[in-house]
Amino acid sequence: MERELFNKEQIPYICTPLTGKTTDEISSELTNIVSKQPDMLEWRVDFFSDIDKTDKVLATLKEIHSLSNGLPLLFTIRSHKEGGQEISLVENQVVDLLCEVCKSDFVDLIDFEAANPLEHIQRVKKATMQHRKKLVLSHHKFDTTPSKSDIIKQLAKMSHFGADVAKVAFMPNTHEDVMALLEATKETNELLDIELITISMGDIGVMSRVLGWLYGSVLTFAVGEKSSAPGQISIEALQGMIDLIKKENSFEKIISK
Numbered sequence: 001m002e003r004e005l006f007n008k009e010q011i012p013y014i015c016t017p018l019t020g021k022t023t024d025e026i027s028s029e030l031t032n033i034v035s036k037q038p039d040m041l042e043w044r045v046d047f048f049s050d051i052d053k054t055d056k057v058l059a060t061l062k063e064i065h066s067l068s069n070g071l072p073l074l075f076t077i078r079s080h081k082e083g084g085q086e087i088s089l090v091e092n093q094v095v096d097l098l099c100e101v102c103k104s105d106f107v108d109l110i111d112f113e114a115a116n117p118l119e120h121i122q123r124v125k126k127a128t129m130q131h132r133k134k135l136v137l138s139h140h141k142f143d144t145t146p147s148k149s150d151i152i153k154q155l156a157k158m159s160h161f162g163a164d165v166a167k168v169a170f171m172p173n174t175h176e177d178v179m180a181l182l183e184a185t186k187e188t189n190e191l192l193d194i195e196l197i198t199i200s201m202g203d204i205g206v207m208s209r210v211l212g213w214l215y216g217s218v219l220t221f222a223v224g225e226k227s228s229a230p231g232q233i234s235i236e237a238l239q240g241m242i243d244l245i246k247k248e249n250s251f252e253k254i255i256s257k
């Protein structure tokens with residue numbers, strides 16, 4: 001499936017994580033979430049108890065597709081090191097699963113952490129290209145925020161490794177950390193020709209979830225049923241604030257590249 005995933009008019013996309021442990025839990029999560037009208041879903045497969053059974057993963061993808069009104073799907077196996085659940089797969093098996101999932105018609109984007117070995121990134125990149133999926137290279141830190149220049153370097157490295165989308169999520173300890181993330185987003189957006197998703201987590205970082213798009217972040221995560229990271233707010237609250245800002249102001253000029 002190939003299509004432009006991020007229409008300018010729709011930015012910021014609101015993406016909602018699915019964190020159920022079983023197909024049934026995910027189905028019931030979805031039933032409640034879809035009526036809240038997010039723009040994208042993220043299946044956090046590290047929460048799924050049958051992650052080691054590829055046929056179950058593929059069947060659940062089909063189920064998600066059938067219940068989600070065609071919403072684009074981001075497939076994520078977050079590592080324990082970067083804030084995810086402990087899983088039974090080793091790194092090679094994660095790569096095998098991602099390459100298999102790339103063949104599915106029910107996935108649009110694949111998340112893979114940029115800290116993985118280069119040969120693994122290259123394998124996943126090849127599979128995404130072959131099956132016309134978008135590769136999201138990501139990095140997360142739950143205790144600190146790097147300096148602005150380091151954030152820019154990390155995003156540039158993801159671009160260099162072949163990301164279609166570069167995503168970072170950091171924990172701020174000060175308001176300056178949030179500004180560093182936002183300024184890095186703006187500067188990188190002017191430098192690079194790939195999509196960016198940048199998040200400052202926790203309570204201090206919440207403004208980045210509401211306003212990050214004005215600095216060039218195309219997507220923001222919001223809670224549908226259950227949060228997947230600190231600082232996420234509800235789809236309804238986020239959508240309300242974004243709509244209000246869009247209605248009151250003409251920000252198109254600011255977000256255009």
Ligand SMILES: O=C1C[C@@](O)(C(=O)O)C[C@@H](O)[C@@H]1O
Binds near residue numbers: 169199232
């Ligand atoms: O990378 C991210 C961003 C996130 O950590 C957040 O802070 O909203 C939530 C995760 O589910 C997702 O994979």
